[in-house]
Amino acid sequence: MATIKLVVKSRGGRELLPDGLILPYNATVDDLKARFAELKPYFYPSRQRFTLPPREGARSGEALVSGKRLSDYGLEDGSVLVFKDLGPQISYRTVFFWEYLGPLLVYPLFYFLPQLFYGDLKVPEKSVAQNLALAYWTFHYVKRELETVFVHKFSHATMPILNLFKNCIYYWGFAAYVAYFVNHPLYTAPPVNRTYAALAVAMLCQFANFRCHVILANLRPAGSAKGYTIPRGFLFNLITCPNYTAEILGWVAFTTATQTAAAGLFTLVGAAQMAQWAVGKHKRLLKTFDGRDGREKYPRRWIMLPPFF
Structure with missing residues (x-):
């Protein structure tokens, strides 16, 4: 040979x-x-x-x-x-599992064990906003854990092990930050109807996000040699990264439902990071599908947040 x-x-x-x-x-x-x-x-x-x-x-x-x-x-x-x-590597699934486990464990501590965090402040009965915020938060991160196991297909098997610590600090830290203020004894809840409406929108965003993840996973079936393709269908016909769009709008709705600056900051920081990823993915798709030499041309789409971005 x-x-x-x-x-x-x-x-x-x-x-x-x-x-x-x-x-x-x-x-x-x-x-x-x-x-x-x-x-x-x-x-x-x-x-x-x-x-x-x-x-x-x-x-x-x-x-x-x-x-x-x-x-x-x-x-x-x-x-x-x-x-x-x-450098030393760790699997994407392992990183995702641990970074999402933190919010599932940390947030409920502030809800169920307020005496550990608020000293001698008298803890009133939980408001509708606080109860639904816990339910939504838990649903979101359980969804993420299940998607990590059953839905996501990673283009790279591993990432640097340092990312495990960076990602966990981000997710676990923000979980504590948001939970501290949403469950604070002096917390003032917004009007109940606003909470109901905002979290209803947030749930729609979660299902839209899930649908986008399924479409992305189906682009590369298990065992397939199929290469990089243009995502199509649902919101992908308009936006390059609609999964980020739905994710951000879901947290905007959560912020509206809880009326807390902490949730707003969490949303802004997450949106800034997702915007960087979205720009990178959009540029890669434009470069890969440039319409030359028989290659398909990437259609005109918003990057992440129409009509602004």
């Missing part, structure tokens, strides 16, 4: 394998990572990233994508690859 010998260098230019990396000519990127892990066991496949050498004037080269053949990148005997260690 024909083979090729690749030269693997660090980003600083140091050659990592003096004898080179020998692979079958028809090897895939996954074969490359597996073989490199055999030679360098410390760098298991999920923490490896290989790129082509950067072109003149570019800061980095094209990244090699799992599933593709090395020949797709024009690699041949003597070609150079640049290796980057992505």
Whole structure:
């Protein structure tokens, strides 16, 4: 069987394998990572990233994508690859599970055990807004946990382990922050009808968000070699990231239902992060589906929040 010998260098230019990396000519990127892990066991496949050498004037080269053949990148005997260690990795599902578990455990503490957080303040009977806020909050994060297990399909299997701590600090911290003020003994509830109406809207947003997640999951059926495709159907016909749209509007409605600045800040911070992700996804879709060389052209759509964004 024909083979090729690749030269693997660090980003600083140091050659990592003096004898080179020998692979079958028809090897895939996954074969490359597996073989490199055999030679360098410390760098298991999920923490490896290989790129082509950067072109003149570019800061980095094209990244090699799992599933593709090395020949797709024009690699041949003597070609150079640049290796980057992505650091210790952890699965997306594990991170999602723990970051969403926190809000499920933290928020109810302020509702059921107020004596732990509010000192000697007399705790009045819970208002309708406080009761429904707990119900909605719990529903939302139970939904997220179930989607993590049964719905989501991740384009990347892992992420840096540091993200586990960053994400947990964000979700667990904001859960405590919002719960502290919504369940405070001095909390003043908005009119009941406003709470009912706002949370009804919030629930509609949750079901819209779920529908979007199902559509995204079905773009890449289990075991399918199907590549990146344009999402279509439901709100995707108008918006690139309608799952974020529904998520944000749901929290806007929650903020309205509870009438708390804490919930509003949580909404704003989350919306800012989702806006960054949405812009990145929109640009990637425009670049991937540019209408050239027989490729489909990405249709004109709002990025996240029509008619503003």
